[in-house]
Amino acid sequence: MSLPRLLDPLAPPRGFVATNLSLPRPEKLKVAIIGSGNIGTDLMMKIRRSASLECSLFIGRNPDSLGLVRAREMGVPVSSAGIQAIIDRPDLCNLVFDATSAAEHAKHHPILKALGLQVIDMTPSRVGAMAVPAINLEQLAAHQNVNMVSCGGQASTPLAYAIAQTHAEVEYYEVVSSISSLSAGPATRANLDEYIDTTETALRKFTGCANTKTILILNPAQPPIHMQTTVSAKVATADLDRLRPVVDRMVATIQRYVPGYQMIVPPVFEHNRVVMMVRVTGLGDFLPSYAGNLDIINCAAIATAEHFALCRTKKEPL
């Protein structure tokens, strides 16, 4: 099976927007967020720091939800009308983050498509093109709907991709993520099957290997554990000398948009498998820093949206 390969695996990453750019920007990209749970509220808080994005509408269903209250306090326009808020005023935004659930997104997708809005889907719905900025940021702008896979997918697929780039024969990939129970909200808990399905699909897509497995573990320990992800691969012959610099480069690329992404077990060969482990410490915006799972998918989504903003500025200079 042919596999998309970078010409030079050690080439510097391209396409990321420097968020602290001091140049004056023409106009920020207007984004709406639908879903006022952990993911949506954290996105809203991160967007306030962005030089190229502006949250023009934050949408939930319950006016008293913690997320909507927080948004109001921060002066962000809010609605509790759900998807209807966008149907009523599609002109308020150019881009929608859907942070509801896989089942809800399946309903939202045709509506948003008909309205001509670009969508970054945070749920494991598998509707849109799979987006992992460290791998395929530059191919995403053309898609109306992109999907951020899952927290475990964002943490693991770049490492699996690095293995695929440096090993000719990989029989099998496996990804195990442990997250703090406190960081898993009701939608996450109800969507474990979709999480597994979507993460495994992304692993297959980005490695070209048909045989993948994903496991997710919730750990209630106090103090809460930080997200950890282990990537294992069954390879014909391990080439750690080739793999290590490619992995280092990949980690550096991810750290450009997820500052708390850290390799804690660099690639080793153990029990006939290549194995490595990362820990993700969050920025501590809506949930505390242990919620690296929330942070990595949201940081990836922000990096994607900022790239879209950059593409639009290039296309339509004001």
Added chain:
Amino acid sequence: MKHVLISDPTLRDGNHAVMHQLNSTQIAAYCRAADEAGLPIVEVGHGNGLAAASLQLGLSLVPDKEMLEVARSNLSRSQLGVFIIPGFGTIKRDLAPAIEIGADVVRVGSHCTEADTTARHLAYARKHGKKAYGNLMMCHMASPATLLAECRKMQSYGADGVVLMDSAGALLPADVTERFKVLVGGLEIPVGFHAHNNLGMAIANSIAAVEAGGRILDGTARGFGAGAGNAQLEVLIAVLQQLGYETNIDLYKVLDLSDIAEKQVMKTVPIVRPTSIVSGMAGVVSTFAKHVDRISVQYAVDPRDLFFELGRRKVVAGQEDIIIEVAMDLAHRRDAVSQAR
């Protein structure tokens, strides 16, 4: 006479003891003998249940589907049980095919504080007319009040019963009594117990559970299970008989079953090894034993130190990947100390 429902996970938990290498011949032989002995439920599969065959936990010799088909065709009176942990197995990929093959009893497991992850899997099993039980793993890590709240969630999802799993073999009889009094008093559905023998308490704890109102017990032939093994089935049946509980299991036939199991199914009979004792004291899941043995050799650390450190890190079932990280950490710390000298 008080009745106790016996469920036999020899061919599921016992798979841990052989790194998930049970073969079809062994599964068929055990199922025929268990059926003959009148075991109500025979649970079959990878040690961690459906779809758990992995580098993380160990690959299975026989795929899930084949294990279940072999078991199904060798059970007539006994019901076929499967175990599934959401986060490992999914409804579409794993549970639906298992039910299609003929699983009668579905046990849906979660860590003892995460019952809400079992809602959809329990509901699916019930919808398809199967007996559905909610299993709370590592039940030493939560208070009786927390366990009751979690069991009530499973009750609300339609569970036919709940089973506390002492996955680390960490509980003592008084701990079991305390938990069962609270659960039996606060639930409308039967409560069961799944013991591990790390501290030699598997039978005593199982009896404490039924004496406090528990109505379901798990036992495995010769105690064949992860780490130090489970409550030894044939001993359990004998002790329950002595205490006047009815199990509808023929004593001689279950004794014969245990001999067949020892001869045909297990390479070695489980005993309480030092690392299992430490695992029980540290409250670390029994399934870690073989991984700790291997990794402690590779990184030249004391497996007992490794277990105690894993206990301090409060790892839960399925987190076998953390063993390497903790072993490397212990090795680094040891090297730092020896350099400082």
